[in-house]
Amino acid sequence: MADFLSGLDDALARYAELVPAGELVPSVEKLTRGLREVARRAPGLCRMRRIGSSRQGRALDVLSVGAGRRPVLVVGGPHPNEPVGYATIAFLAELAAALPELRDGVSWHFLPCVDPDGAALNAEWTSAPLDLHTEHRHFFRPALAEQPEWTFPIPWRQGVHRFDLPEQQALAHLVDELEPAAIVSLHNAEFGEPFFVVSRDVPGLAAQLAAVAARHGLPVGGAAPSDVVGWPVLGDGVYRMPPIEELVIRDHDQQAPTYGAHLAHYATRHGSLTLLPEVPRWHTGTRFDSGSPAALTALARALAAESDEVNRLLEQAGHDDVFARAAADTLAVADTVARTWLRRAEDSTPVTGVELAEAHYGRVVLTLRSSAMALRSTAEAGPDRAAPHVRAQLEKVLAERADRCRRRLRIRPVELRRLVAVQACAALAAATITR
Numbered sequence: 001m002a003d004f005l006s007g008l009d010d011a012l013a014r015y016a017e018l019v020p021a022g023e024l025v026p027s028v029e030k031l032t033r034g035l036r037e038v039a040r041r042a043p044g045l046c047r048m049r050r051i052g053s054s055r056q057g058r059a060l061d062v063l064s065v066g067a068g069r070r071p072v073l074v075v076g077g078p079h080p081n082e083p084v085g086y087a088t089i090a091f092l093a094e095l096a097a098a099l100p101e102l103r104d105g106v107s108w109h110f111l112p113c114v115d116p117d118g119a120a121l122n123a124e125w126t127s128a129p130l131d132l133h134t135e136h137r138h139f140f141r142p143a144l145a146e147q148p149e150w151t152f153p154i155p156w157r158q159g160v161h162r163f164d165l166p167e168q169q170a171l172a173h174l175v176d177e178l179e180p181a182a183i184v185s186l187h188n189a190e191f192g193e194p195f196f197v198v199s200r201d202v203p204g205l206a207a208q209l210a211a212v213a214a215r216h217g218l219p220v221g222g223a224a225p226s227d228v229v230g231w232p233v234l235g236d237g238v239y240r241m242p243p244i245e246e247l248v249i250r251d252h253d254q255q256a257p258t259y260g261a262h263l264a265h266y267a268t269r270h271g272s273l274t275l276l277p278e279v280p281r282w283h284t285g286t287r288f289d290s291g292s293p294a295a296l297t298a299l300a301r302a303l304a305a306e307s308d309e310v311n312r313l314l315e316q317a318g319h320d321d322v323f324a325r326a327a328a329d330t331l332a333v334a335d336t337v338a339r340t341w342l343r344r345a346e347d348s349t350p351v352t353g354v355e356l357a358e359a360h361y362g363r364v365v366l367t368l369r370s371s372a373m374a375l376r377s378t379a380e381a382g383p384d385r386a387a388p389h390v391r392a393q394l395e396k397v398l399a400e401r402a403d404r405c406r407r408r409l410r411i412r413p414v415e416l417r418r419l420v421a422v423q424a425c426a427a428l429a430a431a432t433i434t435r
Contacts, residue, residue, distance in 0.1 A: 052170025080118025085186025206235025
């Protein structure tokens with residue numbers, strides 16, 4: 001195994017050198033055209049097909065490369081505000097078609113975007129030069145109950161709850177058809193260290209993933225991001241997703257769960273390894289020293305106050321659309337996070353600098369997202385339905401919070417090719433190590 005891992009490490013280094021330069025992420029439309037071109041150039045090797053449609057009728061297309069007995073499925077746009085995966089799929093598809101050694105016993109299947117409707121609502125910023133205010137002025141991340149990756153059926157009360165999203169159903173049918181050896185769902189965050197979530201422990205994989213990130217100047221191993229706090233740790237920056245029964249289902253109205261099982265849970269029926277590589281788009285220059293638990297208490301109170309302000313404005317607007325639902329969902333997450341920080345603050349042990357950094361990032365992300373989508377809700381409602389003072393206040397809140405983040409965290413974009421290299425090499429490692 002040691003010799004195999006050493007050889008894999010050398011191969012990943014060579015492939016990473018092939019990532020093209022450039023800082024613009026392709027749009028879903030441009031990515032899909034590129035994948036069609038890959039299929040056109042090699043009709044005996046590749047095929048492009050439609051596996052379903054979105055809620056608004058947009059095509060869900062898949063490019064398949066090769067005919068190896070071990071399928072590997074790569075999913076882009078699991079969250080439509082996370083576009084790095086579009087660039088990664090463009091690179092990986094070209095690589096898989098060009099290099100026969102990547103198809104040795106493996107067939108590759110690329111789903112460029114699992115939520116094209118959500119991607120369309122982010123299109124004004126995802127393919128533009130990265131800017132924090134512009135990103136959030138045109139930001140959308142659906143409520144959990146409307147996310148295809150987190151809406152697989154779950155046991156609920158005495159039966160099974162189904163969310164009936166066509167995108168999730170198309171993805172489930174694709175998984176059942178392929179029975180993939182590995183599934184790689186490409187995620188990116190705003191800040192923090194990269195990290196990886198896997199559905200099960202595979203000997204050697206955690207170390208390989210940490211090495212991939214470190215090679216591209218994105219070391220792992222700090223405090224667990226808020227998404228994975230309490231999850232089993234398999235290595236530096238690598239976490240195992242718990243069974244759905246161990247994850248808390250938030251049920252605000254006592255009638256339906258607000259999210260379902262994850263793609264990783266569903267794919268276990270086929271023995272698939274599911275990997276989620278998460279990479280940060282922004283580097284932060286501010287460093288945080290260890291402090292007392294009171295620092296977390298202060299952050300929790302600040303997050304709660306900022307959330308209350310957005311919630312009050314959202315209630316004044318009184319709209320019910322995808323943006324309002326998403327903003328309300330984000331505010332519910334913020335409430336949960338703030339309570340988690342308060343519980344941690346009850347512990348007398350010092351809070352590490354890395355813990356404080358993650359908390360600062362969480363506060364920024366949640367307040368920017370909630371205010372951004374509340375603003376979009378008022379903007380989409382039109383001048384006759386939206387109170388001008390509410391929209392103006394939300395515009396001011398968003399601008400002030402984006403500016404405060406830039407100044408306090410001293411942010412600058414992470415080079416896109418480094419993010420693509422980490423995601424692509426993680427996918428190659430998962431495809432290879434599971435053979």
